[in-house]
Amino acid sequence: MTLINGLSAVLLIAGSVFFLAGTLGLLRFPDIYTRLHALTKADNLGLGLIVMGLAAQSQSWATVGKLLLIWVLVMFAAASVSQLIAGRALQRGIRPWKR
Amino acid sequence: MHILYLALALFLLLNLIAGMYRVLRGPTVADRMLAAQLFGTTSVAILLLLAQAANQPALLDVALVFALLAAVTAVAFVRRAWPGAEANHDPH
Amino acid sequence: MIVNASQKTDPSHPDSSDRPDGHRVTRYVGSGALRLGAFALVWWALTGGAVDSWLVGLPTVLIATLISLALVPPFSWSLTGFVYFLPFFVWQSLRGGTDVAWRAFHPQIPINPGIVKYPLLLPPGLPRVFLINTVSLLPGTLSAELEPDELIVHALDTEQNVLAELKVVEQVVARLFAISLKNGERNRNVQTN
């Protein structure tokens, strides 16, 4: 039990770190495309880790299923939305930032 | 564990409020929308943590609705409020 | 029930030719049964396994199956491809997340973004949509636009070999949808030469 608790705590903290990375990316990255990178990847991974950390603790399989469902939904939404926004930004002629 | 859940929820809330800077500063409308999208994901995570902390599985349903509606708003934004440039239509 | 459903959603009448139509019916029945099971699983997870809820759940799951068959006709996919895809996807999204997190935490923000055009081999339709969504979640790439024959990708670091990685992803997605890309590649070469 304590082993599972420890594992879950590690997963939850790691997930939060990725959320911090997503926020940092949103604030620090130079243009909309790079910010989309931070948003989709870091946040989805963060949410995934938190979902796994909570799933390890949960009592019933139905809860695990619901957690996974939430994750898959968020991931799918983020992927399609980022593609929509990036595509429209290109259409509107927003130039990608270059070093 | 209880304290950990709450501490992480607080941490995520701080993240969310820090992300508010992007809403206020822009520079483009898409950046603002992007930040709102980030809030959606972050609040889903906060809700999951609160659900576990308060032992209220009903909160998972709220998180589910959050996940669905963030996408609805973003699609409404791209289709309605942020149309493409002239002579461009959806490639799909 | 399921056979009825597949006939209802089938747009063509069964008077054309016999063998393809029979083939199509079995396809609809097979994938209908599969989706029925998947939706039932989702309903079970949503309601937390409450027995009474199936009074509403059963019709809902049936209607959801019918709608999904009408919106997305059955497509071919392979189980081994799926088993291969899952760990690939999990590992790659782990890599992608750490990669972007490292860049965000780094004081100098080591990014070198740019647009990369990737010539697509996958056939249009569902496989391409799936590829687009997968690419957005993988390390350093973000699909921006789908042109008829190529995918426009925004790469976070153009110094990495983005095209090679995309090739691998495309292969894995092709395997998931039971498509052999070698064929498409040859066709493509014939066309361009």
Added chain:
Amino acid sequence: MLHWAFDGLLGTGLLWLAWRALTTPDLFKAIVLFFSFGLLMALAWVRLNAPDVALAEAAIGAGLTGALLLAALARLDTSNQPANPVTGDGESDLVDH
């Protein structure tokens, strides 16, 4: 203690967001602020032990109203341009120009 910190931050954030949403001159910014306000409000309902109200707030307050406001803003923009009269079909009007 942590409860107090969380609730305090949530309450302050809500008030601040409400103020910014009401006073900002940029309509689009105001909509996004309103949307964020809805999200935080739903979190507040959760903290008040009312998950059902939180559900309604998330669905109606944050989600649907946000989408409707965005659509309304798009119509406002087109009606400001004399070259594009509003034809009643907002969507095709907006996307294909």
